[in-house]
Amino acid sequence: MTQMFVLLTVLAYLLSLCLYVSLLYAGKEIAGRLATVLMFLGLACHYLSLLARAKASHTVPYHDLQGSMSLFGWLLAVTYLCLEIYHRQRTVGAFVVPIILAFFCAAYLLPNHASQPSQVHGVVFALHVTLSILAYAGFALSCVLSVMFLGEERLLRIRKLGDVVWRLPSLELLERMSHTSVLVGLVTIGVGTVLGFVAVDRQAGQHWYFDPKYIVTVLVVVLYAVYFQLARTAVWRGARASLLCVFNFVLVVLSFTVVNLYFSPHHRYF
């Protein structure tokens, strides 16, 4: 059953990607609409595969690296679809779906690590993890949008307009979309972090213990808040703010990988 959901998810995402690319290169509006429908289908199948994974391992899907990656991909897809509907802009799909697909495939292709059961459980803990991963998804999306901004801005500056530039969102819209995703990331990481403290407090009876993850998370929040503020100032607005956004995401990736795997005993996979 899990296998079937995995295959269906890959198929739906792949087809959706092809259609998004077709929208970008051929400008076929109908392709864009179909791509969105397939994204929804992929999202549903992805959810069912996450559910099947959780049932098979008798635990939540984020207790191992693969599960966390898959959940990240799913939340990225959810965030992207919300953004697509809110801003009525489909051409970004061609840049986001490959990332979703890569995370989903990696989750099923990477060798299985023996996962250590987490010491913390419960709804609050589940929310803490889900919101944290949702924040990473929001930041990832803002990074993609910032890279798109930098690329389009560069092409407009050097006056090399190919076929694609005419179909990309305007620079102003890319900026707005990036701000929306950062805002989603900031709010969810803020709430998620507070819930993390509550969960640990409830189950371990500890108010605080040192974990490098805290430092990095605070740094991420501060840097994104700075980006949010700087993007509105004279010196930073435009390409410079987008560069800062990309830099911030590099830190998020480090937090998600290096810090989790080597420095934080309590945050292995999220």
Place this chain on the structure above:
Amino acid sequence: MEIVLVGLNFRTASIEVREKASFSGVQAQRAAEELKTRGILEETLVLSTCNRSEVYGVHPVANRESAAALSSFLSTFHEVLPDQLNPSLYHHYDHDAVRHLFRVSAGLESMLLGEAEILGQVRDAYLRAHENHVTGPVLNRLFQAALEIGKRVRAETELGTRPMGVASAGMKLAERIFGKLQERSALVLGAGTISEQVVSQLRDRRIKHLYLMNRSREKAEEFAKQYGGEVLNWGEWDTSLKFPDVIVSAVGVQDYLVTKPMVEKAMASRGNRALFLMDLAMPRNIDPAVAEIYNVYLYSMEDLTEIVKQNRDARQSEVPKAEVLVEDHVAKFISWQTSVELTGVLDSLRGNLKQRRAHFLAEKLAGMNHFSAEDRERIGEMMDELIEQLLLHPAERLRTEKELRRKIQNIEAIRDLYLSHREKP
């Protein structure tokens, strides 16, 4: 039945002839009514734009003679000598007429390849003719299909998406930066023809604030009266460069009007918000070094001309795709037309056979006195049943099989074969 088209366009007629042969709304209505009442056409529709005047019609008999009558009517109607008008006219029948209309609707026959206005003009002409009851089932179906193909070509190809003029290309570029321009402001330097084109583009995009600046304030005010906008004093660069998001310059001067320090100052006072500059003058009005400033996008006439050239090539490359769509719709329409005509032919054939059956039975049964009246009636019923069966099966197939309808190319041949006295369905 035949569909006929007689018309002229920018390719076949000079502007003088086009002017003489054009129809106003009232004239189009009067011409269509006259064509119907005089019995020249059964259904009719006049399509008249600045680049073409075309009359579409349906004639009940496919004799390829209606075009001549229509040409003669146009000469009389417009009071133009046939010798002057006829060389510019083109005639198309059936497939060719349908294909021509679909190409017109798709923008493939337009002077500016892929332009969108023609679709609206076709729609207006159809609605007007429909309201005046001069169209019938064939032209209704034909023009609805034409509107459909027009929309489809624009949705599925890039024929009409890219800007083809320097001013519109510039505006599209501004939209790449700012999105919709409704909440933006623009400053236009100069009050010549190019500025006029730019202002028209800006007005189409409902720009929020339009500022105009010209060396002659009087001319700028005249311009503002015509197009709207606020006139600024020439030379007040510090204040005038501060607010607009789009600056377009088309002034005939030898030195740069807008220099790098001026734009730097303006950018500082506008908090580095993006600024789009279009230099449409020759020699240039804006120092090229302005492009080095952060968040400033400068496009010269040369840059925009290159973009327009690329777009023109790109539109041209979309023509084969649009033609495939047109052919698809032509085949669909012809298939529908054939099915309608064949149904008519089959109805006539049924009537003909029943009539012959009556004569046949009366003749053959005349000497067969051993048949009772009841038997004769029964034989008649059986023959009717046979005729129905013979006709029902092909009729049903024609109704359901598109491919079969496509294969039947010449409906007139069938009519001649079975209805030798040319009964009209």
